[in-house]
Amino acid sequence: MRNILAFIIRYNFMLIFILFESLSVVLLVNSMYYQRAVIQNAGNIVTGKFYSSVSNISEYLKLRRTNELLAIENSLLRQMKGMSFLKTDTNSFWVNDTLYRQQYKYIVARVINNTVGKRNNFIMLNKGRRNGIDKDMAVITSSGVVGTVVNASEDFAWVMSVLNKQTKISGRITKNNQLGTVVWNGMDQRYGTLIDIPAHVKIAKGDAIVTSGFSYIFPANIMLGTIQDFRVEQGEHFYVIPFKFSVDFNSLDYVYVVKNLFKKEQETLEKTTEAQGNE
Amino acid sequence: MSKVVAHNIARFFLLILLQVLVLNKISFYGFLNPYVYILFILLLPFETPGWLLLTLSFGLGLSVDLFTGTMGLHAAAAVFLGFVKPGVIRLVGEKPEYDLTTQPTMSEMGFKWFIAYAATMTFIHHLVLNFIDVFNFREFWQTIIRVIISSVFTLLFILVIQYIFTSHKEKR
Structure with a gap:
């Protein structure tokens, strides 16, 4: 001890x-911003890259679910907007833009009656003329085409489902822009048929079919389904393409009724031109 | 004795203020920064006990650090300077044995002694300070050149200050 003290002294x-x-x-060392910044920066580059790539992947995997949630939220918001209230809502939202004129108006409605098992299926909506729904309007959901309004009363609308003999929707294969017609053969509610695609066109399973937008009723690029199979009947020059509907017709709830604001103009133009041609 | 203590305390604060408020604001050609505050360590009496010398050096360096935002940099250099001070004095030449009140100033030790002492001390301090600051040996010669030029500047300042105070004393 004394030695230690002596040493210290x-x-x-x-x-x-x-x-x-x-x-x-x-x-x-604790405050050396230069050295510390160098070390931290190197660390941040590594961890940041790692985190961003992980989130890229997880984001991609979550996209479907995220879309669903967004669609649900959209309908909920639209529901809250007063559009959904049956009795009082007669006003609509109008946009007066000279550059982008609004062509389609979306009216949210609720399915109150629906069948899928018959040859000709119809859907009833809880809104009618009072809410601006009328004959020959498209009915869609966030996942795809549902049908066409065939009749509307004051407070209700009668919709011809895609699951119907009368259905003829102009469809387009997104990959090669080939136009065809969507029909339903009355068998399975999950599958429709795309016809009128020439047999020389190359198609593949999984290709998406969307609306062409040529019909005055449906806006373009509304999802119809994805190709499940394809074949050419003997002696025919056109494919028969069974495809899976993107909409689950058995679980319809909220739908959007689409009003084409230029429909009358387009139809009038077509009629007058045809009349001129016939003369 | 108390006069010496009072002088040193006053010098401590005045030199820090001079360093922080004036000299750190001037940058000669971008990188020359004279560090005149070390004059305090230089002028501490020969008899200052070792522990006090080091403690005062540390306090001085830390005070400058507080103002420049470089925690520990000046403290490390100043403590090192305090540590080598007795050795430098032995190297340059001890004070006369008989005189108890002699201070390591230019007026009392002579110009030749003081300039050798101050130059050695300044160079050591600037060398340590700059190498801690740069923290690598890749720019060795560049750093050495900076050390030498800065040392010359600091030494000039120290001599000017010494001259001013000496003449002041003589006038009185």
Whole structure:
């Protein structure tokens, strides 16, 4: 003990120097922004890259679910907007833009009656003329085409489902823009048929079919389904393409009724032109 | 004795203020920064005990650090300077044995002694300070050149200050 004390006293200058010097160095290292910044920055580059790539992947995997949630939220918001209230809502939202004229108006409605098992299926909506729904309007959901309004009363609308003998919707294969017609053969509610696609066109399973937008009723690029199979009947020049509907007709709830604001103009133009041609 | 203590305390604060408020604001050619505050360590009496010398050096360096935002940098250099001070004095030449009140100033030790002492001390301090600051040896010669030029500047300042105070004393 005495020896240690003697040592400390003898070398106190040296020891105090070491003490202060190491204290300084500790302070220095703790506050050396340059060195610390270099180390932290290198770390951030690595971890940041890692995190962003992980989130890229997980984001992609979550897209479907996210879309669903957004669609649900959309309908809920539309529901809250007063559009959904049956009795009082007669006003509509109008946009008066000279550059982008609104062509389609969306009216949210609720399915209150629906069948899928018959040859000709119809859907009843809880809104009618009072809410601006009328004959020959498209009915869609966020996942795809549902049908066409065939009749409307004051407060209700009668919709011809795609699951109907009368259904003839102009469809388009997104990959090669080939136009065809969507029909339903009355068998399975999950599958429709695309016809009138020439047999020389190359198609593949999984290709998406959307509306062409040529019909005055449906806006373009509304999802119809994805190709499940395809074949050419003997002696025919056109494919028969069974495809899976993107809409589950058995679980319809909220739908959008689409009003084409230029429909009358388009139809009038077509009629007058045809009349001129016939003369 | 108390007069010496009072002088040193006053010098401590005045030099820090001079360093922080004036000299750190001036940058000569972008990188020359004279560190005149070390004059305090230089002028501490010969008899200052080792622990006090180091503690005062640390306090001085830390005070400058507080103002410049470089925690520990000046403290490390100043403590090192305090540590080598007795050795430098032994190297340059001890004070006369008989005179107890002699201070390591230019007026009392002579110009030749003082300039050798101050130059050695300044160079050591600037060397340590700059190498801690740069923290690598890749730019060795560049750093050495900076050390030498800065040392010359600091030494000039120290001599000017010494001259001013000496003449002041003589006038009185």
